[in-house]
Amino acid sequence: MIEFRNVSKVYDTGTKAVKNASFLIEKGEFCFLVGTSGSGKSTLIKLILKEEEATSGNIIINGKDTTFLKPSRVPYLRRSMGVVFQDFRLLPDKTVYDNVAYAMYIVRATGRHIRRQVPMILSLVGLSQKAKMYPNELSGGEQQRVALARALVNNPSMLIADEPTRKSGSRYILGYNEFTK
């Protein structure tokens, strides 16, 4: 599903964040990437999402080389996976409910589907009671769970989480392990 072939990333500042990385993650695999802070884990995810361009090498996702993916196709690449960002990236002016619903509006889901799916996902991450709150009214762990709910809401075939164990507590990690099966 995700394959890196000799991928390197050198930032404009000269920092070599990823050096000649090659690996293959197959469908159904559960994979951990471990490393000290600053070792390039987040950069790797950014490369997958084409938030950053690889300096060299190829990244193949679902059988397609994304190196020369047209900018207009990038949104569809991003939709094919659910991502929990290290900094969560929640929309500050939207409630918890709307943050999750936004991911469904993007894929043109029907109102009925949204009204059914969002509460279901929110209860899965234990945030049913906080649906009407704004991100800045939540703890870091709760914010991360909102990000997780958003990542899961469209039933993606891949789930990527950056530093998932730092704030959520293992209870919800197990929760989404179950979900991704």
Next chain:
Amino acid sequence: MKYNVLTYLIGEGLANVFKNKKQTITSFGTMCLIMIFFGICFMLIGNFNHFISQVESVQGIQVYIQNDATDEEVKQVGEQIQALNGVNTIEFVSKEAALQHMKDKFGEKSYLLNVYDESNIFPASYVVTLTDLNLRQDVQNKINELNNIKNITSSDETISALIKIARGIKIGSYIIIAALILVNVFIISNTIKLTVYARRKEISIMKYVGATNSFIRWPFIVEGIVIGLISGAISLAIVAGIYLLIGQNITFVGFLSKLGLSLLNFGDMFNLILIVFLVLGVGIGVVGSSLSMRKYLKV
């Protein structure tokens, strides 16, 4: 696009209008200013066009025809004049009509003219109106070259001068409008840029979770359109108010009527101003929001 998504995008745009109050008021202010200026220039130009056409309609060229011309030749002259570039309408005044016109002028003493009933010395003529007064000299020269022409009455000097002034003001208005467009496109795009800049983080987040550019753009465009439409309505009311006040100013209207001129009804300009305001409001909203977003959509 599905109905639900459409209502969502429109709802987002409407919500944005009321969320960022300070920014929105600035946008409304600038938009209204532009449109009111436009409206005023528009009314000026509209009325000068109206004045000129009023002057043109009374200022038809009188083309007198030789008395010995046959009916056939008279008819031919008419066709030749009509075919000239710049000629709008021609109206034939027969010898009989010319005599009758004279009799009307004499009033009670018209019996004095009865001697001419047998041999009418009054020439037939064509009253020629022009599509463009600038072509007057040209048309006159061409008519003079035709056969069977007796003479042509030339235009009144003072009215020509008035037309020149009106034309000058018209050109001036166009220049002012062009300058206004430039200045205001700059102001508006800056205003929208500020809004977009304030929301750049939001925009980038939307892109990271897979939103397409057009999906992100729509609420901003809706916002622009709403601001444009509301500003348009406010400006229209203000412009109409100003115009009605001027129309009720006795001294001014009296001065115009002394010159044989009248103001256009606001109703005659209403449709055009409405269309211009709609196009302007929606156009600035759409162009401004799309232009100012380009930079932040590249993530």
